[in-house]
Amino acid sequence: MVVGNWNMHKTPTETRKFLAGIRDGLPKSRRCDVVFCVPPVCIPAAVKAVRESRVAIGGEHCSPHPSGPWPGEVSAPMLADAGCRYVLVGHVARRAMGETDAEANAMLRAILDAGMSPILCCGETPAQREQGVTEASVTVQLCAALQGVPSDALRRIVVAYAPLWTAENESAAAPAQAQEGCAAARAVLRRLYGARLARSVVVLCGGMDEHNARQLLEQPDIDGGLIESASLEAERFLQIVEAANQSQ
Secondary structure, X not given: OEEEEOOOOOOHHHHHHHHHHHHHXXXXXXXXXXXXXXXXHHHHHHHHHOOOOOEEEEEOOOEOOOXXXXXXXXXXXXXXXXXXXXXXXXXXXXHHOOOOHHHHHHHHHHHHHOOXXXXXXXXXXXXXXXXXXXXXXXHHHHHHHOOOOOHHHXXXXXXXXXXXXXXXXXXXXXXHHHHHHHHHHHHHHHHHHOHHHHHHOOEEEOOOOOOOHHHHHOOOOOOEEEEOHHHHOHHHHHHHHHHHHHHO
Protein backbone atom coordinates (compact mmCIF):
# COMPACT_ATOMS: atom_id res chain seq x y z
CA MET A 1 0.00 0.00 0.00
CA VAL A 2 1.28 3.45 -0.93
CA VAL A 3 -0.50 6.32 0.84
CA GLY A 4 0.06 9.95 -0.09
CA ASN A 5 -0.57 12.54 2.62
CA TRP A 6 -0.78 16.06 1.27
CA ASN A 7 -1.09 17.94 4.58
CA MET A 8 -2.19 21.51 3.72
CA HIS A 9 -1.26 21.51 0.02
CA LYS A 10 -3.12 21.78 -3.29
CA THR A 11 -6.38 23.50 -4.20
CA PRO A 12 -9.38 21.61 -5.65
CA THR A 13 -8.37 22.77 -9.13
CA GLU A 14 -4.82 21.51 -8.63
CA THR A 15 -6.21 18.28 -7.18
CA ARG A 16 -8.24 17.47 -10.28
CA LYS A 17 -5.30 18.02 -12.62
CA PHE A 18 -2.79 16.18 -10.42
CA LEU A 19 -4.89 13.07 -9.80
CA ALA A 20 -5.89 12.82 -13.45
CA GLY A 21 -2.17 12.57 -14.20
CA ILE A 22 -1.65 9.99 -11.48
CA ARG A 23 -4.57 7.92 -12.72
CA ASP A 24 -3.23 7.93 -16.27
CA GLY A 25 0.35 7.27 -15.14
CA LEU A 26 -0.32 4.20 -12.98
CA PRO A 27 0.84 0.95 -14.54
CA LYS A 28 -1.95 -1.25 -15.85
CA SER A 29 -0.52 -4.21 -13.96
CA ARG A 30 -0.48 -2.31 -10.65
CA ARG A 31 -0.86 -4.65 -7.72
CA CYS A 32 -0.32 -2.33 -4.74
CA ASP A 33 -3.12 -0.25 -3.25
CA VAL A 34 -2.86 3.51 -3.80
CA VAL A 35 -4.49 6.05 -1.47
CA PHE A 36 -4.36 9.84 -1.30
CA CYS A 37 -5.31 11.55 1.96
CA VAL A 38 -6.22 15.11 1.02
CA PRO A 39 -7.50 18.30 2.72
CA PRO A 40 -11.28 18.36 3.28
CA VAL A 41 -11.92 21.03 0.66
CA CYS A 42 -10.21 18.83 -1.95
CA ILE A 43 -12.13 15.62 -1.26
CA PRO A 44 -15.00 16.10 -3.77
CA ALA A 45 -12.54 16.99 -6.55
CA ALA A 46 -10.30 14.06 -5.63
CA VAL A 47 -13.13 11.53 -5.55
CA LYS A 48 -14.34 12.70 -8.96
CA ALA A 49 -10.83 12.64 -10.44
CA VAL A 50 -10.17 8.99 -9.50
CA ARG A 51 -13.65 7.68 -10.31
CA GLU A 52 -13.54 4.34 -12.16
CA SER A 53 -9.95 3.79 -11.08
CA ARG A 54 -8.46 1.76 -8.23
CA VAL A 55 -7.14 4.84 -6.43
CA ALA A 56 -8.85 5.49 -3.09
CA ILE A 57 -9.31 8.83 -1.33
CA GLY A 58 -8.93 9.44 2.38
CA GLY A 59 -9.25 12.25 4.89
CA GLU A 60 -6.37 13.66 6.92
CA HIS A 61 -8.31 14.01 10.15
CA CYS A 62 -11.83 13.78 11.54
CA SER A 63 -13.80 14.72 14.61
CA PRO A 64 -14.69 11.95 17.07
CA HIS A 65 -18.20 13.43 17.18
CA PRO A 66 -20.81 12.40 14.58
CA SER A 67 -22.29 15.91 14.58
CA GLY A 68 -22.67 18.93 16.85
CA PRO A 69 -21.49 22.47 17.58
CA TRP A 70 -17.89 22.01 16.46
CA PRO A 71 -16.97 24.80 14.00
CA GLY A 72 -14.39 23.80 11.41
CA GLU A 73 -14.51 20.11 12.27
CA VAL A 74 -15.45 17.32 9.83
CA SER A 75 -17.16 14.17 11.09
CA ALA A 76 -16.47 10.59 9.98
CA PRO A 77 -19.99 10.21 8.49
CA MET A 78 -19.37 13.37 6.43
CA LEU A 79 -16.11 11.96 5.06
CA ALA A 80 -17.70 8.61 4.25
CA ASP A 81 -20.61 10.28 2.46
CA ALA A 82 -18.15 12.40 0.46
CA GLY A 83 -16.49 9.25 -0.84
CA CYS A 84 -13.56 8.68 1.54
CA ARG A 85 -12.50 5.13 2.27
CA TYR A 86 -9.64 5.90 4.67
CA VAL A 87 -8.83 8.48 7.35
CA LEU A 88 -5.51 9.23 9.04
CA VAL A 89 -5.56 8.99 12.84
CA GLY A 90 -2.93 10.17 15.30
CA HIS A 91 -0.53 11.68 12.77
CA VAL A 92 2.62 12.75 14.58
CA ALA A 93 2.22 16.36 13.46
CA ARG A 94 -1.26 16.49 14.98
CA ARG A 95 0.06 14.87 18.15
CA ALA A 96 2.61 17.69 18.27
CA MET A 97 -0.34 20.12 18.07
CA GLY A 98 -1.84 18.57 21.19
CA GLU A 99 -3.91 15.64 19.95
CA THR A 100 -4.06 12.99 22.69
CA ASP A 101 -4.07 9.21 22.67
CA ALA A 102 -7.64 9.26 24.02
CA GLU A 103 -8.74 11.45 21.11
CA ALA A 104 -7.03 9.09 18.66
CA ASN A 105 -8.99 6.20 20.15
CA ALA A 106 -12.28 8.08 19.86
CA MET A 107 -11.55 9.05 16.24
CA LEU A 108 -10.53 5.52 15.30
CA ARG A 109 -13.81 4.16 16.67
CA ALA A 110 -15.78 6.84 14.81
CA ILE A 111 -14.04 5.98 11.54
CA LEU A 112 -14.80 2.27 11.97
CA ASP A 113 -18.43 3.04 12.83
CA ALA A 114 -18.72 5.08 9.62
CA GLY A 115 -17.56 2.09 7.56
CA MET A 116 -14.10 3.43 6.68
CA SER A 117 -10.58 2.19 7.43
CA PRO A 118 -8.39 4.11 9.87
CA ILE A 119 -4.71 4.60 9.05
CA LEU A 120 -3.41 4.64 12.60
CA CYS A 121 -0.14 6.52 12.92
CA CYS A 122 2.50 6.12 15.61
CA GLY A 123 6.07 7.20 16.14
CA GLU A 124 8.54 8.94 18.39
CA THR A 125 9.98 12.44 18.53
CA PRO A 126 13.68 13.08 17.76
CA ALA A 127 14.37 13.38 21.49
CA GLN A 128 12.67 10.05 22.19
CA ARG A 129 14.74 8.36 19.48
CA GLU A 130 17.94 9.72 21.03
CA GLN A 131 16.77 8.34 24.38
CA GLY A 132 16.22 4.90 22.86
CA VAL A 133 12.52 4.71 23.69
CA THR A 134 11.13 4.11 20.19
CA GLU A 135 9.52 0.80 21.17
CA ALA A 136 8.02 2.25 24.33
CA SER A 137 6.57 5.24 22.48
CA VAL A 138 5.02 3.08 19.77
CA THR A 139 3.61 0.70 22.37
CA VAL A 140 1.94 3.43 24.42
CA GLN A 141 0.40 5.10 21.35
CA LEU A 142 -0.95 1.92 19.77
CA CYS A 143 -2.25 0.38 22.99
CA ALA A 144 -4.15 3.57 23.81
CA ALA A 145 -5.55 4.05 20.30
CA LEU A 146 -6.67 0.42 20.04
CA GLN A 147 -8.27 0.23 23.49
CA GLY A 148 -11.63 -1.47 23.22
CA VAL A 149 -11.24 -2.24 19.50
CA PRO A 150 -12.35 -5.84 18.86
CA SER A 151 -10.27 -8.32 16.90
CA ASP A 152 -12.81 -8.54 14.08
CA ALA A 153 -12.19 -4.85 13.31
CA LEU A 154 -8.41 -5.17 13.14
CA ARG A 155 -8.31 -6.25 9.48
CA ARG A 156 -9.83 -2.90 8.54
CA ILE A 157 -7.05 -0.95 10.29
CA VAL A 158 -3.79 0.11 8.65
CA VAL A 159 -0.87 1.02 10.93
CA ALA A 160 1.76 3.57 9.94
CA TYR A 161 5.05 4.05 11.74
CA ALA A 162 5.74 7.70 10.87
CA PRO A 163 7.93 9.38 13.51
CA LEU A 164 8.29 13.13 13.86
CA TRP A 165 11.91 13.07 12.74
CA THR A 166 10.81 11.97 9.24
CA ALA A 167 7.64 14.05 8.96
CA GLU A 168 9.05 17.25 10.44
CA ASN A 169 12.30 17.35 8.47
CA GLU A 170 11.14 15.31 5.46
CA SER A 171 14.05 13.01 6.26
CA ALA A 172 14.53 9.77 4.43
CA ALA A 173 14.38 6.78 6.74
CA ALA A 174 17.25 4.31 6.91
CA PRO A 175 16.03 0.72 6.39
CA ALA A 176 17.20 -0.45 9.82
CA GLN A 177 15.51 2.46 11.61
CA ALA A 178 12.26 2.03 9.72
CA GLN A 179 12.24 -1.74 10.28
CA GLU A 180 12.83 -1.20 14.00
CA GLY A 181 9.75 1.01 14.30
CA CYS A 182 7.53 -1.15 12.13
CA ALA A 183 8.61 -4.29 13.97
CA ALA A 184 7.76 -2.59 17.26
CA ALA A 185 4.29 -1.79 15.90
CA ARG A 186 3.79 -5.37 14.71
CA ALA A 187 4.89 -6.67 18.11
CA VAL A 188 2.20 -4.58 19.83
CA LEU A 189 -0.44 -5.99 17.49
CA ARG A 190 0.83 -9.50 18.18
CA ARG A 191 0.55 -9.02 21.95
CA LEU A 192 -2.92 -7.52 21.70
CA TYR A 193 -4.49 -9.73 19.02
CA GLY A 194 -2.25 -12.74 18.40
CA ALA A 195 0.29 -13.61 15.71
CA ARG A 196 -2.15 -14.54 12.94
CA LEU A 197 -4.09 -11.27 13.04
CA ALA A 198 -0.91 -9.23 13.50
CA ARG A 199 0.49 -10.69 10.27
CA SER A 200 -2.66 -9.67 8.39
CA VAL A 201 -2.33 -5.96 9.22
CA VAL A 202 -0.69 -3.68 6.67
CA VAL A 203 2.14 -1.73 8.33
CA LEU A 204 3.42 1.36 6.53
CA CYS A 205 6.51 3.44 7.25
CA GLY A 206 7.09 7.15 6.94
CA GLY A 207 10.25 8.66 5.50
CA MET A 208 9.84 6.76 2.22
CA ASP A 209 10.73 8.43 -1.05
CA GLU A 210 11.63 7.37 -4.59
CA HIS A 211 15.27 6.80 -3.60
CA ASN A 212 14.85 4.45 -0.64
CA ALA A 213 11.50 2.77 -1.44
CA ARG A 214 12.95 -0.50 -2.73
CA GLN A 215 15.27 -0.91 0.25
CA LEU A 216 12.51 -0.14 2.74
CA LEU A 217 10.03 -2.48 1.10
CA GLU A 218 12.53 -5.33 1.38
CA GLN A 219 12.24 -5.15 5.19
CA PRO A 220 10.12 -7.95 6.70
CA ASP A 221 7.68 -5.73 8.62
CA ILE A 222 7.21 -2.95 6.04
CA ASP A 223 4.21 -3.37 3.73
CA GLY A 224 4.19 0.09 2.16
CA GLY A 225 4.73 3.76 2.81
CA LEU A 226 3.03 6.87 4.14
CA ILE A 227 4.41 9.42 1.68
CA GLU A 228 4.53 13.12 2.54
CA SER A 229 6.38 15.55 0.22
CA ALA A 230 6.99 12.98 -2.53
CA SER A 231 3.22 12.52 -2.86
CA LEU A 232 2.94 16.11 -4.12
CA GLU A 233 4.97 15.38 -7.26
CA ALA A 234 3.51 12.87 -9.69
CA GLU A 235 6.79 11.57 -11.09
CA ARG A 236 8.24 10.90 -7.63
CA PHE A 237 5.06 9.25 -6.36
CA LEU A 238 4.74 7.00 -9.40
CA GLN A 239 8.32 5.80 -8.91
CA ILE A 240 7.38 4.70 -5.38
CA VAL A 241 4.34 2.85 -6.71
CA GLU A 242 6.56 1.11 -9.25
CA ALA A 243 8.94 0.07 -6.47
CA ALA A 244 6.01 -1.32 -4.47
CA ASN A 245 4.81 -3.31 -7.48
CA GLN A 246 8.26 -4.80 -8.03
CA SER A 247 8.61 -5.73 -4.36
CA GLN A 248 5.68 -8.14 -4.50
